[in-house]
Amino acid sequence: MKINNMIITSQFKGIPIVPKDITFPEIGELRGDFGKEVLAEYNGRVKKDYGDAEALKVLRYSDNVVKGSNPFATVLVNSILPSGLRTSTPADLERALQAGVDLKGTYTDSALVLRSENTSNAYLAKSLADQLRLRGEQKYPVMIPLTELDLVKDGCYDWDLTFKLKDNAQVIHAPILDKSGNFSNEDVDLNTGLPKKLENGNRILYTRESDLSWLCLLGGLGLGSGDDLAYSLEIGRVRVVKTL
Numbered sequence: 001m002k003i004n005n006m007i008i009t010s011q012f013k014g015i016p017i018v019p020k021d022i023t024f025p026e027i028g029e030l031r032g033d034f035g036k037e038v039l040a041e042y043n044g045r046v047k048k049d050y051g052d053a054e055a056l057k058v059l060r061y062s063d064n065v066v067k068g069s070n071p072f073a074t075v076l077v078n079s080i081l082p083s084g085l086r087t088s089t090p091a092d093l094e095r096a097l098q099a100g101v102d103l104k105g106t107y108t109d110s111a112l113v114l115r116s117e118n119t120s121n122a123y124l125a126k127s128l129a130d131q132l133r134l135r136g137e138q139k140y141p142v143m144i145p146l147t148e149l150d151l152v153k154d155g156c157y158d159w160d161l162t163f164k165l166k167d168n169a170q171v172i173h174a175p176i177l178d179k180s181g182n183f184s185n186e187d188v189d190l191n192t193g194l195p196k197k198l199e200n201g202n203r204i205l206y207t208r209e210s211d212l213s214w215l216c217l218l219g220g221l222g223l224g225s226g227d228d229l230a231y232s233l234e235i236g237r238v239r240v241v242k243t244l
Contacts, residue, residue, distance in 0.1 A: 006041045008082055010034040014242050015101050026242040027088060027096045030066035030077075039066050041080050042073075050076075050151070055159040058232035069236030071214050071229050072161055074109045075151045077238050088239040089145040090193025093217045098185065104219060106237045110193070111215040112149070112163070113177050113225055115141040118211055120227045123157050125212040131165045141177040143194065143215065144169070159230055177215075177225075180207045194223075 010033035014026030030038050039061050046056045056076060058068040078087040088096075090110045097103060114132070117125040132142065148169035154162040165171075172192050184201030188194070195205055203222050207213075210227035218224045219235060 006037070006044070008034070008037045008041065010037050012082075012085055012240060012242055014240065015096075016099075025092070027092060027101060027239055029237045029239055031064055035064075035066045036061055038077065038080065042077060045076060045080060050153050051160060053153070053160045055161055055230035058230075058236075059238070062234075066238060067234045067236065068232045069107065069109050069216075069238050070232045071109050071112060071146055071163075072151060072159070073232070074146045074238050075149050075163065077240075078147055079150065081240060085240050085242055086147050088241050089147055090143070090215065090217070090223075091145075091190060092193070092241050093239070094188050094190055094193040097221065098188075098190065103217060104221060106235045107216050107218050107224075107233070108237055108239050109146065109214055109216045111146055112144045112229075113141055113174075113207075113213050113215050114144065114211065115178070115209070115213075116211040120210045121212040121229065124162055124229070127162050128165070128212065132171065135165075137171060137173075139173045141174055143172040143174045143177060143192070145172075176205070177207055180205055 012034050014028030016026050039059055050056055055072045058070055058073050059066050074087050088110055093110060114125060114128055117129040148166055150164045150166060152162045152164050174194055176194055179198055181198030182201045183195035183198050183203050187197050189196045206224045208225045213225040213227045214229055215225050
């Protein structure tokens with residue numbers, strides 16, 4: 001498939017997230033030649049289309065895998081993946097865990113959480129809130145999977161980037177994201193990737209009161225959030241799903 005001026009020829013190889021005799025999506029990191037080609041296209045887009053925005057210069061290839069992640073980078077990767085592939089949603093990650101895929105030790109950005117438009121990240125929050133109002137969505141908090149967003153160059157903001165909802169974007173009103181607490185795998189709604197209740201369990205949901213924050217699956221398998229949307233560590237991974 002041709003993407004801009006580049007043809008990605010290497011095949012994505014993931015781990016089936018249900019038994020092998022069932023046809024179902026696969027999930028995996030950006031690895032091997034496939035990871036190299038995606039990263040090369042990504043870096044070209046960062047320079048050409050986004051003015052070398054610092055918030056996007058967070059991915060690097062090392063030890064046969066692309067390392068690093070933040071919501072901006074994940075949205076851009078999603079936009080350049082070949083047909084049949086996309087970045088992972090909270091629901092994808094939970095299904096992978098239920099199927100026994102080992103996701104410990106790294107983190108994966110999968111969504112944004114919008115609670116208001118008044119404090120930190122107010123510029124980005126107001127932009128998303130305005131877009132949601134036009135669609136008749138005004139209940140907070142709202143979870144927006146990163147697959148439902150496009151990235152826009154915007155020199156009016158500190159990171160020179162904003163998010164745009166896709167035309168048919170699916171967002172999720174999620175009151176559970178106003179709370180923090182423990183949950184178990186059995187408490188998770190596999191349609192959303194979020195806990196249905198917070199009572200007991202060995203996993204933890206960490207939320208923030210900031211207006212716009214990231215949501216990710218943490219290395220200890222908790223769900224965490226934070227308001228520094230450009231933040232990235234080497235243990236970050238952009239995970240890709242092969243759809244049916």
